Amino acid sequence: MSGENLTRLEAIERAENIAVESYQVDLDLLRGAEVFGATTTVNFSATPGYCTFIDAITSSVHSVTLNGVELDPAQVSDGTRIQLDNLDAHNTLTVVAEAKYTNTGEGLHRFVDPVDGEVYLYTQFEVPDSRRMFAVFEQPDLKATFQFTMTAPEKWEVTSNQPTPAPVKHSNGSATWSFAPTPRISSYITALVAGPYDVVRSELTSADGRVIPLGVFCRKSLSEYMDADYVFEKTRQGFEYFESKFDYAYPFDKYDQLFVPEFNAGAMENAGCVTFTEAYVFRSKVTDAIRERRVVTILHELAHMWFGDLVTMRWWNDLWLNESFAEYASTLATAEATEWHEAWTTFAVMEKSWAYRQDQLPSTHPIVADIPDLDAVRVNFDGITYAKGGSVLKQLGAWVGQEQFLAGVGQYFKKHAYGNTELKDLLVELEATSGRDLTTWSKLWLETAGVNTLRPALTTDADGTITAFSIEQTAPADWPTIRPHRMAIGFYNLNAGKLVRDHRVELDVDGVSTEVQELVGLTRPDLILINDDDLAYAKIRLDEASLRVAIANLKDIEDPLARSLVWGSVWDSTRDAETAGRDFIDLVLGNIATETESTVVRTVLGQLLLVASSYVDPATREAQTVRVAD
Missing domain, CATH: 1.10.390.10 (Neutral Protease Domain 2)
Structure with missing residues (x-):
């Protein structure tokens, strides 16, 4: 046994020799502030005689029973793994253990609200931390059904991946909740959330006619700030969009969204039981950038119900x-299904x-x-x-x-x-x-690193008619891969005080130089924008004449996406020392005041400060800094 760091080779070997059918996990959450009880029963098949281990990060192991035989915990458990030798074709393993609560957002996290002293629990298992709560073959390709039973204070809300059942109440003020088994899922997307959460409930009808219960949870001391109706509205829009576009109905039985304290990430896609950072419970007015980001995050986690939860990568390289x-998918849905x-x-x-x-x-x-x-x-x-x-x-x-x-x-x-x-x-x-055929595309795009730079190259005659036009592609020396790009080129001209796109061509760009014959014979526009509509992943450059027009007139482009591409292009060329820092400052100060997109303003102002403080000529830096401040 070699500690917590499972290797890919170990996982491959284990998956070749065992298949997991089911877990039954019985949790006792009444043992105080440090530890909880976890009894796990696993049914699995194996290559007869195979020897392996099950993952279990524990504070103590009281008993291990394999196929009716009691094993000595001191001999088979090291606090991280439990050794399993000489397996049968069909096996039943029961592990009775205690594990520790954490306050690091791993495993079963325990939080005491400083406002009212209430205790809140939630799990965070990605990447390999369900083993901090129960004994488990902790790798994504050993899927199984999971049946959770939990004993906790009767007044608590308790939720998991399946709909919450009616509790069995006990005389000591506790209760036991026995959840139905989940579908076959990976261990890292199982979940438990428990405590005196405030909950708002609703429902929707799935594409296949099922009624899907919805819940929005937060701790009591934040409930006055929780705008659950808006969260439900975005959720409904996402459900309708994804079920239609994916042609596959929502694959689970309910959908809870829980805003939990001390969360160490943005959100987590537990099947039917998504957790979010409490930063998304807005206690004061926030920018549109933050409001939009929350919507994207809500739809990001919803998209995971299909991509990640229904179908899961075999190992973490994918x-x-x-x-x-x-x-x-979340950006696509936000743009097409919501007001953003x-x-x-x-x-x-x-x-x-x-x-x-x-x-x-x-x-x-x-x-x-x-x-x-x-x-x-x-x-x-x-x-x-x-x-x-x-x-x-x-x-x-x-x-x-x-x-x-x-x-x-x-x-x-x-x-x-x-x-x-x-x-x-x-x-x-x-x-x-x-x-x-995507074989070559995959190798060039997914299996190599680095970003290409694309720039227009053109010649014109005395009348301004384009006589030659090409897209030139370069790659950095460390990652010298030239890639194929599907992209658009936009021609923008000043007209009645606006900088308007009046011509667009979409094409495949490949190689170090790609001729664009469709543009030969046209009049050179005021501004040429390659990668218009932002289809490609590449740094783009403006030619010198287009840069001058952008500095003077970027605010006059009505399409925010086109503006963002110009902002990004000039930023990249400034960062790469191809464009003078003072030109970027001119661009920002002349055009930022009327920018409509909150995230653009937020990002560009940050870039402006960096350019003024670090990128401009030291001889003029003080003057430029004063100019920016004014």
């Missing part, structure tokens, strides 16, 4: 399949800028990362897995066609429901619906 897809129609603008200026920044650091990695063990997973919840992955999925949608992309996703859900997959399983379905 974590991007979960997170990139949820990032992409400019979600792709927010995505471009915040998520993509995060991705571009991380993709240019020495720590960058391919979207499909090499994850040899659990420790390696932790460093991959980053801008590559989330933001670059989501960007590349948007690019893939443009590459194969949006309708074909969603049709392939629907087929993927139907074929692999309640199972586990790898990257190739999704690509097979997308190839079938689109007719495009």
Whole structure:
């Protein structure tokens, strides 16, 4: 036994030799502030004679019974793993143990509200922390059903992945809740939330006619600030959108959303029992950027019910399949199903800028990362897995066609429901619906790191007529991959005080230079915007004439997404020392006052401060800083 850090090789071997049928987990939450009781019974099959271990991070193990034989806990348990030798074809294991509450947001977290002294519990199991609550084969491809029974104070609200049953009340003021078994799911998306939470309930009708109970939970001392009706409204919009686009009804029996204290992340997609940071319970007025971010997060976790919970990656190297897809799908749903129609603008200026920044650091990695063990997973919840992955999925949608992309996703859900997959399983379905071979595309986009730079190159005659036009592509020396891009080019001209797009062409760009014959013979516009509509993942450049027009007139472009692409382009070229810092300052000070998108304002003002303090010529830095401050 080798501690908490499960390796991929160990997981592969274990999955080849065992298959888990069911867990019954009985939790006693009445043992004080330090520990709780956990009795786990696991039914599983195995290769006869196989020796392995079950994960169980415990404070004490009272008994271990394997196929009716009592094992010595001192001999088989080291506090992290329990050794299981000479297995039968069919096995029943019962572990009686105690485990510790945490206050780090791992396992079963215990919080005491300083306002009223009430105790609140919730679980956080991703990546490998369900083993901190019960004995479990802790890897995503050993799916099983989970049946939880919990004994806790009678006055508490108790919820898990399945609908909450009527409790059996006891004379000492406690009660026991016995939940129905879950569908086959991975251990890391099981959940328990318990305490005197304030709850608002509602329901909706799923696409298959089922009534799905809904709940919004928060601690009592925050309940006056919880705008549950708005959360329900966004949830209903998301349900309708995803069920329609995925052509697959919501796969679980209820949907609770719980805003929990001291949460160490933004949210977690536990099946039917999603937890969120309390930062999303607004106790005062917040910016539109924060309000929109909450909507995207709500829909991100809802998208996970299909991508991650219904169909789960086999091992953590395909974590991007979960997170990139949820990032992409939630932005799409926010833009098309809610009042936040400019979600792709927010995505471009915040998520993509995060991705571009991380993709240019020495720590960058391919979207499909090499994850040899659990420790390696932790460093991959980053801008590559989330933001670059989501960007590349948007690019893939443009590459194969949006309708074909969603049709392939629907087929993927139907074929692999309640199972586990790898990257190739999704690509097979997308190839079938689109007719495009994605083998090379996958290698170039998902299996290599780095970001390309695209810039227009053109010549004109004396009358301003374009005589040649191409897109030039470069790659950094450390990651010299030239990639195919599906992208658009927009021509913008000043007209009646507006900078208006009056021509657009969409094409495949590949190689170091791609001729664009469709633009030859047209009059050169005032501003040329490559990657218009932000289909591609690449840094883009403005030609010098377009930059001058942008500095003077960016505010006159009506489309927020187009504006965000110009903001991002000039920021990138300033960061790369191709554009003078003073030009970026001119762009911002001349155009930011009328910017409509809250996240754009928030992001660009941060970039402005960095440019003024660090990027401009030291000889003029003080004068520029005073100018920005004024």
